[in-house]
Amino acid sequence: MRRLFCSLALTVAAIVAGCGKPDFSDAEKKTIASLALNTLPPLKPDTTNRFADVPAAAALGSTLFFDAGMSRDGTVSCSTCHKIDRQFQDDLPQAVGVGRTNRRSMPLAGVARDPWFFWDGRRDSLWAQALTPLENPLEQAGNRTAYAHYMKARFGERYERIFGPLPDFSGIPQNASPLGTDAERAAWNAMSDTQRDAINRVYANIGKAIAAFERSIEPAPTRFDRFALDLATGAEPKGDAAFSREEILGLKLFIGKANCVTCHNGPRFTDNGFHNTGVPPVADLPPDRGRVDAVAQVEADPFNCFGAYRDGDVSACGELRFMVKDAPELVRAYKTPSLRGAATRPPYMHAGQFSSLDEVVVHYAKAAPSVEGTSEIHPLELSDRERAALVAFLKTLAE
Amino acid sequence: MRSARRNVVRRRGTGLASIWRYVLAGVGLAALLAGVLAIVYLTAPQSAQLAGPDVARTKKTDNGLYVANFVPERGVVRQGELESWLLTLKTKTGDAVEGAAIAISGGMPQHNHGLPTSPQVTDYLGEGRYRIEGLKFTMSGWWQLRFAISSGAGSDTVLFNVVL
Numbered sequence: 097m098r099r100l101f102c103s104l105a106l107t108v109a110a111i112v113a114g115c116g117k118p119d120f121s122d123a124e125k126k127t128i129a130s131l132a133l134n135t136l137p138p139l140k141p142d143t144t145n146r147f148a149d150v151p152a153a154a155a156l157g158s159t160l161f162f163d164a165g166m167s168r169d170g171t172v173s174c175s176t177c178h179k180i181d182r183q184f185q186d187d188l189p190q191a192v193g194v195g196r197t198n199r200r201s202m203p204l205a206g207v208a209r210d211p212w213f214f215w216d217g218r219r220d221s222l223w224a225q226a227l228t229p230l231e232n233p234l235e236q237a238g239n240r241t242a243y244a245h246y247m248k249a250r251f252g253e254r255y256e257r258i259f260g261p262l263p264d265f266s267g268i269p270q271n272a273s274p275l276g277t278d279a280e281r282a283a284w285n286a287m288s289d290t291q292r293d294a295i296n297r298v299y300a301n302i303g304k305a306i307a308a309f310e311r312s313i314e315p316a317p318t319r320f321d322r323f324a325l326d327l328a329t330g331a332e333p334k335g336d337a338a339f340s341r342e343e344i345l346g347l348k349l350f351i352g353k354a355n356c357v358t359c360h361n362g363p364r365f366t367d368n369g370f371h372n373t374g375v376p377p378v379a380d381l382p383p384d385r386g387r388v389d390a391v392a393q394v395e396a397d398p399f400n401c402f403g404a405y406r407d408g409d410v411s412a413c414g415e416l417r418f419m420v421k422d423a424p425e426l427v428r429a430y431k432t433p434s435l436r437g438a439a440t441r442p443p444y445m446h447a448g449q450f451s452s453l454d455e456v457v458v459h460y461a462k463a464a465p466s467v468e469g470t471s472e473i474h475p476l477e478l479s480d481r482e483r484a485a486l487v488a489f490l491k492t493l494a495e
Numbered sequence: 496m497r498s499a500r501r502n503v504v505r506r507r508g509t510g511l512a513s514i515w516r517y518v519l520a521g522v523g524l525a526a527l528l529a530g531v532l533a534i535v536y537l538t539a540p541q542s543a544q545l546a547g548p549d550v551a552r553t554k555k556t557d558n559g560l561y562v563a564n565f566v567p568e569r570g571v572v573r574q575g576e577l578e579s580w581l582l583t584l585k586t587k588t589g590d591a592v593e594g595a596a597i598a599i600s601g602g603m604p605q606h607n608h609g610l611p612t613s614p615q616v617t618d619y620l621g622e623g624r625y626r627i628e629g630l631k632f633t634m635s636g637w638w639q640l641r642f643a644i645s646s647g648a649g650s651d652t653v654l655f656n657v658v659l
């Protein structure tokens with residue numbers, strides 16, 4: 097009898113262990129491997145910026161990135177909102193430059209791999225993106241000719257060594273821009289086409305230098321990557337590469353029932369797309385319709401891929417050429433952010449709507465309808481334990 | 496006599512043990528069955544999804560006017576990258592369809608959204624082959640691509656499923 101029960105117990109244990117032992121199915125293992133940082137391909141050259149991989153350009157770009165002189169009142173630089181010791185973001189619900197903006201600063205790890213820039217994708221290259229805050233009255237609030245004059249006065253020699261001779265500045269107004277105040281716009285319109293083109297070229301080169309620097313900002317391996325590597329090679333995860341039961345449950349939910357991986361896919365945990373996920377608007381901010389309003393902006397940008405300041409040939413412009421221009425799902429659609437490092441940089445969403453990952457997970461489980469347009473998210477039953485597990489997993493992407 | 500009785504007892508004992516053996520085998524089989532069922536149950540949604548849409552790369556159009564073939568130009572599908580595919584159109588009788596006007600739409604039926612890009616026919620390569628550029632599959636799952644085809648032979652539509 098005793099032997100019988102022993103063997104019975106052993107059989108049951110073997111079956112239970114057999115089901116639970118390989119913690120992940122082959123399909124799950126494949127998905128986990130596709131998220132690991134070692135599958136991130138080498139950064140592709142940017143043919144639209146022939147200085148993208150020129151070290152002197154990146155060095156100048158780095159100087160400009162941290163230079164508060166690159167603003168109207170000399171107090172704001174790129175690094176004001178993209179703080180080097182804070183994943184190149186600022187921990188604020190909405191960025192504050194010269195004034196308070198209506199969007200959350202984005203972190204910069206892996207930014208050179210994005211096809212679209214800003215939360216709504218209103219720019220189509222890293223160098224065109226870098227130019228936009230410089231003239232935004234709420235960010236760096238400068239103007240185009242002032243930046244060109246500043247480059248000549250402060251960095252003339254460095255600039256010319258990289259980009260060639262600066263233009264003739266005689267007769268170029270101190271303050272002029274097609275986007276500035278009435279006086280700046282009038283001054284810009286009074287300039288000749290040749291002068292405007294010469295200033296635009298200097299301005300584009302500022303963006304190209306900053307972009308060259310930003311290409312060096314890449315995501316670093318995390319606990320998740322060490323875990324995923326061990327899972328892929330069959331090695332026993334050691335030290336912090338071992339996941340707790342809760343973290344494993346969170347990972348399984350992330351790639352399974354909770355459907356997070358649908359959009360947060362690949363080694364950067366983003367599909368680089370735009371989605372309406374029903375994130376509520378912020379009460380005191382101006383109306384914000386996301387991607388649908390960005391389409392016209394990127395098309396009108398003189399520094400876009402079809403514009404005169406692109407290097408290389410037009411074959412690099414596929415994203416702009418095949419962009420979706422009018423579809424109902426563009427309404428209140430925002431870019432899928434990377435989740436690497438997200439756990440240590442609240443608040444979340446395009447205007448800092450949620451102050452913790454718990455709130456984010458609750459939002460996605462509840463799937464409230466969008467105030468405008470249609471949310472792509474479907475409601476999901478998640479227990480308290482499952483919600484906590486998802487958050488625990490997300491933390492492994494920031495350790 | 497004594498030894499015979501002992502034999503009977505022993506035989507009876509053996510009989511009891513064999514009943515237990517059957518019980519054990521039964522329980523073992525039941526447990527095995529439960530395990531198999533669990534595996535089937537756990538993997539069912541995936542295999543159902545895979546078995547779902549028809550992923551044939553060559554199809555008759557909806558009204559039978561054309562035979563369409565839709566394949567990635569480089570042979571493999573790479574998630575998250577702009578790709579070009581080739582749509583080859585033949586008539587019922589196998590003649591190449593030239594000068595067709597082709598409109599492309601699609602999306603992910605399970606996710607409430609259309610295509611993330613606007614693919615277009617960018618070139619006619621001869622022999623009924625049309626190059627379609629600007630396709631981008633940003634996520635794994637079930638994608639649909641609809642083609643509205645118009646030529647001298649008439650107008651027709653065809654839907655291709657792509658599962659990544």
